[in-house]
Amino acid sequence: MGPFVLMELRVGLAAAALALLTVAVGRLPKLRSRWKGLLALGACNAAIPFSLIAASEINLTASLAAILNATTALFAAVVAAAWMGEALTKGKVAGLVMGIVGVAVLVGWTPIALSGVVLVSVGASLLAAFSYALGGVYAKWAFAGAPPLALAIGQQTGAAMLLLPLAAASVPAEAPSLPVTLSTLALALLCTAVAYLLYFYLISSVGPTKTLTVTFLSPVFGALFGVLFLDEPFGIGTFVGLGIILSSVALVTGIRFFGKEKERT
Secondary structure, three states: OOHHHHHHHHHHHHHHHHHHHHHHHOOOOOOHHHHHHHHHHHHHHHHHHHHHHHHHOOOOOHHHHHHHHOOHHHHHHHHHHHHHOOOOOHHHHHHHHHHHHHHHHHHHOOOOOOOHHHHHHHHHHHHHHHHHHHHHHHHHHHOOOOOHHHHHHHHHHHHHHHHHHHHHOOOOOOOOOHHHHHHHHHHHHHHHHHHHHHHHHHHHHOHHHHHOOHHHHHHHHHHHHHHHHHOOOOOHHHHHHHHHHHHHHHHHHOOOOOOOOOOOO
């Protein structure tokens, strides 16, 4: 289907499903007055990263892309420091350096044969993670107290508007098969509509620190499902790179798996 058509269907169907939900619960969000901010959120938190990841996974394994996506928390620390003045503590700096080492190990020791196309795809995945970081910090800065349902539907609608011209210019020549159609519906309804509703609910109820614990789950499940369902290779370099990157994320976010987590300013 191509990355742009697939991502347009992903966000468009998700926006439609969320709109039906708002009608069902009788809570129509007021989005018109904040359309510029929602358009920016849709770009940073959906349209740009979704398209970059979809394009990069043509040449990368799902497990490698999922692990690279874990660097979102590292980029978020840098963006928050530059934008919102959050302090870069010694632990965060150490985590950032460790994250760079982890990416180098992951890419340099990957079972995929390195080529210029693969390296560009890795760069696109990292750029997607940076875009997610921008989107997360922007959501915290610009939409504090906004209802999760309003943010979820506004983001997907904004992303759909931005992606529509690109999708219209790259419509596939043949109709999708039934497995492709069902997969697209699952991606739109479960992985986007439901997922982002939960994401914004967590942002508003428990804060960004605890919400970032998903960073530890995505690469683990991405690697596991890639091996189980896609028969992807999982070499020692992938395992070591995953461990280093997750350790770096723990340092940056201050998350502890045993005992109390550090307070964030």
